[in-house]
Each structure stands twice: as C-alpha cells, then as structure tokens.
Amino acid sequence: MMVNRVKCLLVAAFTMLSLTFSNILIAQEHEGETSHEEMVHEEGVKEEGENKFDAKEVIFGHVMDAHEFHFYSYKGSDGEEHHATIPLPVILYSPQKGLSTFMSSKFHHGHEEVDGYRLVENKIVPVDPSVQVYDLSLTRNVVQMFIALAILVWLMTGVAKRYREGQGVTTAPKGFQNAVEPVIAFIRDEVAKPNIGHKYKKFMPYLLTVFFFILINNIFGLIPGSANVTGNIAFTAVLGVLSFLVINLNGNKHYWGHIMNPPVPFGIKFIMVPVEILSIFTKAFALIIRLFANMLAGHIIIICLISLIFIFSAISKGVGVGFAPVSVAFASFIYIIEVLIAFIQAYIFTNLTAVFIGQAVEETHHGEDDHHQAPTEPVII
CATH class of the missing domain: 3.10.330 (Vcp-like ATPase; Chain A, domain 2)
Structure with missing residues (x-):
C-alpha cells in the first residue's frame, strides 16, 4: 500500500537524520571538555535542567496513558x-x-x-x-473511551429513532443519517456479505459497533492533547479478545473438525493439529498488533518530526529555525495521512474479523450450499 510505503520512507529518513545529528552532538560534547571538569559538569547540569529538550519524555508522554489531559506548558x-x-x-x-x-x-x-x-x-x-x-x-484513555462510547450511542440511537419515525424509509435521509447510511451499506455489502455469506445479519451489529467505535477513537486521537486510545495495546487487546470469542464461539463442526482433524495424511496430522490450534490465537493476535502498531507509529512519527526542530535548535538556533518549515510540512503531510489511516484501520480490523468469522461459520460443502441457497438470497437495492 502506498501509504505504508510513504510512512516507511519517512521513518527511514528520520532515522538517518537522527543518527547523523546525534553524532554531531556527541562530537560537540567531547570538544567542550576541558581540564576544569567540575566547572563543565556544573554548567552541563544546569543547561540540561533548563534548556535541554527531552524528546523521549515528550514522545512517551503523548502516547502513554496519564492521569490528566495535558495540552501545553508555559x-x-x-x-x-x-x-x-x-x-x-x-x-x-x-x-x-x-x-x-x-x-x-x-x-x-x-x-x-x-x-x-x-x-x-x-x-x-x-x-x-x-x-x-x-x-x-x-485515566485519560479510560475517560476518552467513555466519551467515544457515549458519542457512538448518542449518534446511533438518534439515527435509529429517525428510521423508526419513517425518515429514510418513506423519505430521503437527512443530516448525519445521510452520512451514516452509506457506511452501513458499505459494511453490509462489501464486508459482511462477501466474507460471511447468508449468515451475515447475525454478525452485522458486532461488525458495525467495532467499526464505528474504532473510527471514533482513531479520530479523537488526532486531536492535540487527547489520548491515543487505539495506540494502546490494552485497548486493542480487548477488541482482539472479543473478536476471538465471537469467531470461535460461532465456529461450526466443519471449522473445529478442520482444526482437530485436518484433511492431510495421518503422519502429517501430528504436525498440522498444533499448527491449526496455534492459528486460532494468531488470528486474534494479528488483529491486536496491526491496529496497535499502525496507530502508534503515526503518532510517534508526527511527534518525532516536530521534535527535530528542538533537537536542531540545540545545535544552532539558525539550524532549528531553518528546519522548522520542513519539519512542519512533513508533520502536516503525515497528519493528513493519519486521517486517512483512521478510516483504513477501522475498515481493516472489521474486514479481517468478518473474514475470520466467515471461515468459522462456513458450511462443509460451501460450493453446493451456495448453489442451493443463491435463489433464496434477497436482492437489496
């Protein structure tokens, strides 16, 4: 994917710049040593306490959980x-x-x-x-998650109320309802139906809830001073465990039979059965890590690009001021990509969940079942 390639290129460029200028800083530190070691040490401690920019503290202070919402210091x-x-x-x-x-x-x-x-x-x-x-x-992750949940319930109950009143059924949808309906239709027609089949209606509430909940938290995480909830491994782990339960609790005899008795020669079964059992957990693990890593990486890249201004200012004020437009331009570009990734990652998590559910509920003779059931499938326009 082009977006991932651009992010990898920027990470590589940032790494090279960091290594280059870190060597410059180390060289300057050694050049500054004199025979008056105590005097230099005292001045270094003072400068470190007052002027040194701690990029590590800024980065981890943003992406980690905290007991407050911190916007800025002055x-x-x-x-x-x-x-x-x-x-x-x-x-x-x-x-x-x-x-x-x-x-x-x-x-x-x-x-x-x-x-x-x-x-x-x-x-x-x-x-x-x-x-x-x-x-x-x-903590701020918990509070922001509750806020996102409240907004999700408020928006969806409002849309449902309008449908019950006939708006969107006998008349054209309006407002937020008009924006949500194409998304719901997309999840139904492009995610649930192709991957799950005729049983898709049973899993639509879960798929829609996961998609919108992840999307709202992704967008909230882009607001300065907010918490990066989806970049927290505990959050994605809970979503992964929920998907794990939905997938395996709905698995049919064919699904479990393929795992416990794979259609391979008897001697190979001793190898394949442990592999198939491990695959049950790797599916959920893939969901957890994919969402966590992508949302965390984007935030770190943006903060690193902004931090380069202060890192270069430690070398020279002129270098820092001169690099500021470049840093801001790259950070703004990544920020725009992160808005796109907020939607993409919500879609990928939902789509992979639907794929795994489809594998669990697939019938023994999938081709024959589709042949017999195709005429009874309603056509929804």
Whole structure:
C-alpha cells in the first residue's frame, strides 16, 4: 500500500537524520571538555535542567496513558513553569489504608505526596513500599473511551429513532443519517456479505459497533492533547479478545473438525493439529498488533518530526529555525495521512474479523450450499 510505503520512507529518513545529528552532538560534547571538569559538569547540569529538550519524555508522554489531559506548558511572569491540563479523578484502594479519592492535580505533577501516594512517571505508587495499592483511577484513555462510547450511542440511537419515525424509509435521509447510511451499506455489502455469506445479519451489529467505535477513537486521537486510545495495546487487546470469542464461539463442526482433524495424511496430522490450534490465537493476535502498531507509529512519527526542530535548535538556533518549515510540512503531510489511516484501520480490523468469522461459520460443502441457497438470497437495492 502506498501509504505504508510513504510512512516507511519517512521513518527511514528520520532515522538517518537522527543518527547523523546525534553524532554531531556527541562530537560537540567531547570538544567542550576541558581540564576544569567540575566547572563543565556544573554548567552541563544546569543547561540540561533548563534548556535541554527531552524528546523521549515528550514522545512517551503523548502516547502513554496519564492521569490528566495535558495540552501545553508555559513559563509565567513569575519565572515558574505552568501547565494547561484537565485533571482526572484518582481512585485508589489499599487493604492497609482503605479507599482514597482525590483529583490528580493534588500531585502537582509529581512534586507533592497525597495520602501517602506519589506520582512517578505517570504511575501512582505508595510512599511506603509495604503498602499494597490497586489503582482504579479514571485515566485519560479510560475517560476518552467513555466519551467515544457515549458519542457512538448518542449518534446511533438518534439515527435509529429517525428510521423508526419513517425518515429514510418513506423519505430521503437527512443530516448525519445521510452520512451514516452509506457506511452501513458499505459494511453490509462489501464486508459482511462477501466474507460471511447468508449468515451475515447475525454478525452485522458486532461488525458495525467495532467499526464505528474504532473510527471514533482513531479520530479523537488526532486531536492535540487527547489520548491515543487505539495506540494502546490494552485497548486493542480487548477488541482482539472479543473478536476471538465471537469467531470461535460461532465456529461450526466443519471449522473445529478442520482444526482437530485436518484433511492431510495421518503422519502429517501430528504436525498440522498444533499448527491449526496455534492459528486460532494468531488470528486474534494479528488483529491486536496491526491496529496497535499502525496507530502508534503515526503518532510517534508526527511527534518525532516536530521534535527535530528542538533537537536542531540545540545545535544552532539558525539550524532549528531553518528546519522548522520542513519539519512542519512533513508533520502536516503525515497528519493528513493519519486521517486517512483512521478510516483504513477501522475498515481493516472489521474486514479481517468478518473474514475470520466467515471461515468459522462456513458450511462443509460451501460450493453446493451456495448453489442451493443463491435463489433464496434477497436482492437489496
């Protein structure tokens, strides 16, 4: 696919630039060493604490989960750094201390302790190592997922209500209903029917829910300051497990017979049976990793391209300013591609799920069944 090729090319270019300029930075560091080692060390520590741009912290701070929505930071007139954030509720339970609830802003970005807990790298840990704690907090991934779920339910129930009232049945659909109907028809006609067959109606609710839920979370993840939910392995793992259950719980005798007794010579069965059993899990694993890797990679590439401005500024202010238009142009290009990928990845996850379901519900004599059942299949225009 052309989009994946462009992303791979940009990753390769970024890697080469990073390796090149990292060598320059290392060379400059060695050139700066003098016999006054203590003086240089003190100045280096001061510069590191005040001016050094930590790309790793910025990248992982964006793609990892957190206890707040962080938009930007700025230095106020008082000389102190301030953060524009939306704090989230912290819910902790400890068998020794009981239940603790408070807002994450009380941690003051890790500088304060609250009820015997502290925030270390976006993780809440007890000050006393002997205390056991269970973190039930509403992190930004959880909150954004709930928001996406609420929007999905609100939009779809609104569309369903209009259909019940006759709009879109006796009259032409309007508004959001007009935008959703072609998507639903596309999933039905291009995903469910070709891959599942005449049993497609049974799985349409699940396929539509998965498609729209992934799509909404993908789009939300492109908003600056939001959480990259679909780039979280826990989120994609849950979707993969759900698809795993739907696929295998609906598997017929032919599906399980092919796995447990594959149509190969008897001596080969001892090899093929473990392979077929492993394939049950690799299907779900492929769904999990594909969505996670693609959505995570796009965000990292965009942040890396923007971070190059600050990395080059550490070499020279002129280099940083000169490279800024190039970095912004490439980042904007990748951002536009990510909008396209948000739709593509939702479609791929849904389509692969339909393919695996179709393999599980396929009849023994698929060709003959299709021949007999073809005349009874309704034609929907």
